[in-house]
Amino acid sequence: MKKITFLLLFISAACLSNCKKDSKELGPDPDTGAAFTPIQFLRSFDVPGSENITFDSVTKNYQISLPESYVSNSAEVKMSLNKNVVLIDSLGKASADSIINYNFKGNQPLSFTLRDKEDKFAGTFTVYFEIAGAPKVELLTKTITVNTNGFKTPLKFVSGIGTIPARPGQSAPIIKATNPKTGFTAQTTYYQNQDNIVLESVDKLVGPEPVTLEVLFADKEPIKFDGVTFTRGEPISRIPDSKFVYATRDSVFISGGYFLPSTKYTVRFTNDYVKTPVTAALKYVSATNLNLEKFPANIPDGSYLLTFHEGEKQIGKGAIYVSNVATTKGIESIWKGDLTLALTRNVEALTFKKGDTFYVKPSPVEYGASNSNFDVAKLPTLRLRSGATSVDLKPALAVVNWATAGVSYPVGRYVVPANLAAGQYEVYAVFPDKTVSKPYWAKLRVN
DSSP states (O other): OEOOOOOOOOOOOOOOSEEEEETTTOOOOOOTSSSOOOOTTTTEOOOTTTSSSEEEEETTTTEEEEEEEEEEESSEEEEEEOTTTEEEOOTSSSSOOEEEEOOOTTOOOEEEEETTTTSSSSEEEEEEESSSSOOOEEEEEEEEEEHHHBOOOEEEESSOOOOSSSSTTTOEEEEEEETTTTTTEEEEEOTTTTTTEEETTTGBBBSSSSEEEEEEEESOOOOEEEEEEEOOOEEEEEEETTTEEEEETEEEEEEEOOOOSSSOOEEEEOTTTOOEEEEEEEEEEEETEEEOOOOOOOSSSSSEEEEETTTTTTEEEEEEEESTTTOOEEEEEOSOOOGGGSSSSSSSOOEEOOTEEEEEESSSSOOOOOTTOOOOSOOOOEEEEEEEEEEEEEEEEEEEEEEEEEEEEEEEEEEOTTOOOOOEEEEEOHHHHSOBOOOOOOOOOEE
């Protein structure tokens, strides 16, 4: 038999029932609703180094109990398959192997599928690993820098950690922070190998006062670290991409943070056509929200880059189109690279080479279903203008599939002509109804 490390198929989420059998004596039953018939799958099931193995014939869960002295982060699951049974790999293909080496520490439980060679029946099984004794966790730093994106996990899970969860129905570990002086507490669930931790109202923990950080494992004594301090990291700010055209009577909501009520926040409106940036005040709403309640007076319609500032320090960017006409047509975003960058609005200058392919997201956007057929004739022609030179670029159709929202929409794919002279070009969208947009906020530099 060969040893092989398998990518997992999926997790069977179930609670451990009272109907249990020793898995070293009995194999699992098939997913047919028929009576338990172990001979159909396994002759034996073993994990070297384990103290005990139990199998729940109702939920098809294996529970592996490892001794406190077990120091490896992985385990070897050894199965002796019946001659008509195969193990299914992560690609859904049958494998002759019957040994799985699994790195269980801090990872989700192992899931695998067994199937008879004639594909008449199959069973999917989940293996939970638990180590006896107390987990060992190290604190990497006592000074934790935070913003509203949370903070980098300061914990190192050293040993004594099984799968998460270690048993069916068991809750995941909790990360808890408490200010002993004020009594304020925030906590969150820790998931498998989590890189970033987010605590609600984390700004209330920031300051010179020491904080107690705890790791709470189910059925274990809490692990406590005293004398931890939280410091405010560099704030960030952004505007939502769900709205692009703003009338001057609208409010612009900025999220991020975390922000301070005693600090001055401003926004600057710029583009490659404004000689002097226009500045407006931002109102502090909360630690995570600012609001532009009043646009600068007499601001012209057009495409703008917005830069957000805390005092004189820039803390973020955004791009919008200012117009009091709801049916305004324009260019929402221009970018080069991955098509999925359409989901975020580009806020960087445009520098392309001759022959480069790039994308343009028009406004308004034509949304459709994932299987919609879009018409390239509805996309705008792109006009590049520099002095007396004017070049029109015809679009090719590219479709962005926004799977999480269940929608798709078309964008234009364009190519910088190989014979285009180097220089800076104003960028306009010419729509099929002959409407010509205002220029995009950034000129396109061709090298």
